[in-house]
Amino acid sequence: MHTEKAVRLTAWVHGRVQGVGFRWWTRCRARELGLVGSASNLPDGRVEVIAEGDQKSCEALLDLLRGGDTPGQVRQVVDRWSEPTGAAKSFEER
Template sequence: MDVNETERPAPVRGTFFVHGDVQGVGFRWWTRARALELGLVGHARNTVDGRVEVVAQGPAGAVDRLHELLTEVPSTTRRPGRVTQVVAQRGGPRDGIDSFVER
């Protein structure tokens, strides 16, 4: 086993339910762009109740940074829409996810 493989931190999974004016304003596209910049995989999808569900997995620091970007007030990255609340859940990663997509 390569030494770098043993030092690589285990990936984590973050699920974020984003409340506010976040549908129909480019929010999922913006989230996907930030996640790809951070090297994360997962998805962003609209829910029937007006929230956006963001599932991101990868290094803990990158998942934490995406959470910061989702909650940042004011947004320094020109985040579209208006976020009023982000509810976060953490867990272990799931197999078979190899990109970040908008659903």
């Protein structure tokens, strides 16, 4: 059986994404996809999303973050891919 390699997605979401339920929405989508990590407000108004899991699920989350159905108003999503740390055991809002 082929198992897909785990990856780590870090996404910085720009726009009106704080105080609109964005982190809660992101946590729900990430958990539905079986991902672990966090969604955190940053001091400059962005939300930082860190997700670990199989690449297909992380790509699906990234597509959702860039889609039109998010709370608030997303202007841009900057992503970075790296090796997973394995530190997170669930997906949480911070």
